[in-house]
C-alpha cells in the first residue's frame with residue numbers, strides 16, 4: 161500500500177513569500193479569506209489548516225517594515241471561528257512558549273479541541289528577543305539557553321493540565337463523580353502553578369503538538385515530546401538528512417520514527433508543461449522579490465543602509481560590518497556569518513552576471529515542487545515513500561486562492577495513487593495522522 | 607425608542623440546580639449547545655449575549671475549592687465560544703468575559719479585535735478582575751492573599767480591590783490604544799513604491815504603567831467597529847468609577863425601580879465628561895413563564911437552598927416581567943442583561959414570551975436595524991485617537 165501523505169495548508173504568512181501585488185491577491189485579515197483557504201483544504205482532504213504567529217510587527221533600521229504583507233489575527237480566535245465552517249479539517253496554530261502561560265494555552269487548546277470535535281493542534285515556538293517582549297507583561301529577554309528549557313516545561317505543564325480531569329467525570333445523580341476533577345500541581349524551574357483546571361478532558365485528550373525550531377534545542381524538544389515537526393528542509397537530500405537526524409534523536413528518547421511526523425513547509429508551482437511551470441515559478445519569484453524587497457534582503461546581510469543601490473545594478477563591493485548590532489528585528493531567522501554569505505553572493509553574481517535583484521531571486525526561498533500536476537504528485541509520493549518526510553505543509557503565495565489549483569489538479573492524482581484519502585475517516589486529528597493514542601492514565605508521566 | 611436587551615449565558619443557567627435539566631451533562635462542553643443558544647438569542651433580536659468565564663473552577667466559597675459535586679463545575683474559554691458562534695449568527699453581538707488580571711493585554715487586544723473581524727463588527731468585551739488566590743495560583747507569578755468573607759466585610763481587601771480595578775483600567779486603556787494602533791487605511795498596497803503598508807498610519811501605543819508596559823503597534827489591523835464595546839458589571843463605587851472611565855456599557859444590580867434610580871444617580875456622579883455618555887443597563891436573574899414561581903420552588907428544592915443572587919431575581923409571566931422592565935426603564939435604566947435561570951428554557955421564555963410582549967408595548971425592536979454591535983447600541987463608530995485630524 162502507498163504511504164499516506166499528510167497535508168497541511170499554511171495560511172499565507174507575513175513575509176515576502178506572500179505576493180500582495182497580484183490583482184488576485186485578497187484580504188489578509190477578512191474572515192472570508194480564512195474560510196476560503198480552510199474550505200479549499202477540506203475539499204482537498206487535507207489533514208490540517210495551519211497558522212503561523214508573530215507577536216510584533218517586524219522592523220528594519222528602526223522602522224516598521226512596510227514592503228510585505230502584514231497584520232494577522234489572534235490564532236485561537238480565528239481557529240475557533242473556522243471550527244464553525246469546517247467539519248473534519250485539523251486546526252493548527254502557532255503559539256510561543258515565551259510570551260504565554262501554560263494555564264491559558266492549555267485551556268484555550270482544550271476548549272478548541274472540544275468545540276471542534278477533536279481537531280486542535282499546537283505548533284510550539286520560542287521567541288527569545290526583547291523586541292517582541294516589549295509588547296508583554298513578562299517583557300524583556302529570555303536567555304537563548306533557557307527558551308527551550310521553558311518550552312519543554314511549558315509543554316509538560318500543558319500535558320499535566322490536559323490530564324487533570326478523569327476520562328469519565330460525570331455522575332449519574334450528582335454532577336461530578338469526584339470533587340477533585342481538574343486538580344493539578346506543576347513545579348518546575350519555570351513554573352509553580354496549582355489548582356483545578358476548568359476544562360474537562362477533550363476529545364483528543366492531548367491536542368496534537370508540533371514544533372518548529374531547527375536548532376539542537378528545537379529538534380530535541382520535537383524528538384522528546386512532539387507529535388510532529390514543521391521544518392524548513394524541503395529539498396529531497398536535505399529532507400532525508402533531517403529525517404535521519406530526527407530518527408536518531410527519537411531513539412534517544414525511546415521513541416520511534418512513527419511517533420513524530422516530519423512536515424517541511426513547501427511551495428508548489430503548477431502548469432500544463434514542466435517548462436511553463438518553470439517560467440511561472442520565475443515570475444512568482446520576481447513578484448516575491450520586488451526591487452525594494454531585493455535591497456531590503458541585501459541589507460539584512462550587509463547589515464547597513466543600501467537604499468542608494470540600484471536593484472538592477474551590481475552588488476556592493478565592500479564587505480558587511482559584522483560587528484554592528486542587527487538592523488532587523490522581529491524575524492526569527494538570522495543569517496549567521498554575514499561576511500561569508502556576502503562573499504558567496506558576490507562571487508555568484510559576478511560569475512553569472514546577476515544584478516542585485518536577480519541574485520536575491522536566485523539565492524532566497526525557491527519553490528520545492530515545480531512542474532505538471534503529474535510530476536508534482538510523483539515527487540511528493542517519492543518523498544513520503546522514502547520517509548524523507550511524512551507529508552508537507554503547503555505554503556501558497558496568494559491569499560486566499562493559492563491552493564485552489566493544487567486541490568483541483570494534484571489532489572485527484574494523489575487520491576488515484578492511493579496516497580491521499582478520498583473521504584475523511586471518522587475520528588480525531590490525532591487518529592487521522594496515525595499517531596498513537598494518549599494513554600488514558602498518564603499519572604506519573606513526564 | 608427601544609430598550610436594549612441582552613442575555614448572560616453561562617453553563618446550564620444561573621440557578622445552581624439548572625444542570626439537572628440538561629439532556630446530557632457534557633452538552634455545555636460541546637459546540638452545538640452554544641450555537642443553539644446564540645441562534646435563539648438572535649431569533650429574539652437581542653442586542654448581544656455575554657458569555658461568563660473565570661480562570662478558576664466555580665466554587666461556592668469566596669476563594670478556594672468547595673469540594674461540591676452537586677453543582678455544575680467546569681467551563682470552556684468564553685472568547686473561543688464567541689468565536690465559534692460568530693459564523694453561525696449574523697446580527698447578534700458577542701460579548702465574552704475576559705479577565706484582565708493575569709492575562710496579557712496584548713493577547714486580549716488581538717483576540718477581541720479578531721473576534722470583531724470574524725463577526726464583521728459584532729464583538730464586545732466584558733473585562734473582569736480575577737481577584738482570588740486560586741486565580742493567581744494558575745499563573746504562579748503573583749502572591750495574593752486568600753479572600754475570606756469576614757475580610758470582605760471589614761475592608762481588609764480595600765487596597766487589593768482598588769489595585770485590581772486600577773490595573774483593569776490600565777488593561778482596557780492599552781487594549782483600546784492597540785485597537786487604534788492601525789489606522790483604517792494603513793494597508794495601501796502601493797505597487798509603484800513596493801509598499802504594502804503606510805507606516806505613518808501605524809502607531810506605537812507606548813503605554814507604561816505600574817503593572818506592565820506595552821509598546822505596540824498591534825499585530826491585528828483595526829477591528830471593523832474601531833472600538834468594540836466594553837461592557838462592565840459593577841456593584842460598588844470602585845467598579846462604577848472603572849466603568850465610567852473605561853466602559854461603554856455598565857451593568858448595575860438594582861433591587862427595584864427606586865434603587866435603580868439611585869444607582870443611575872450614583873454612576874452619573876462618578877462619570878467624567880465623555881464624548882458618548884456611559885450606557886446604564888441592569889442585570890436580573892429571570893424565571894420566565896406562567897409556571898415561573900412553581901419552577902423556581904422546584905429548583906430550590908432540588909438544590910436545597912433558596913435562590914440567591916447579587917442581582918434582582920425576577921420570576922413571572924412575560925407581562926409581569928415587562929411591567930418590571932418598563933418601571934426600571936422609566937427610572938433611567940436603558941437596557942437589561944437578563945440571566946436565564948435555566949438554559950435554554952428561560953432564554954426561550956425571553957425570546958418567545960418577553961420579547962413579543964415588549965414589542966407589543968412598543969418598547970423593543972421588531973427587527974435588527976444595524977449590523978454592528980455599536981450600531982445596535984446606538985454608538986457611533988469612533989474616530990481613531992492616533993489619526994491626525996485634518997482641518
Ligand SMILES: Cc1cc2nc3c(=O)[nH]c(=O)nc-3n(C[C@H](O)[C@H](O)[C@H](O)COP(=O)(O)O)c2cc1C
Pocket residue numbers: 211212213214254256284285286287371372373374375376377378379390391392425492
Ligand atoms: C518552518 C518553521 C516555521 C516557524 N514558524 C514560526 C512562527 O510562525 N512563529 C514564530 O514565532 N516562530 C516560528 N519559527 C521559529 C522557531 O520555532 C524558533 O523559535 C526559531 O527557529 C529559533 O529556534 P531555533 O534556533 O531552534 O531554530 C519557525 C521555524 C521554522 C523552522
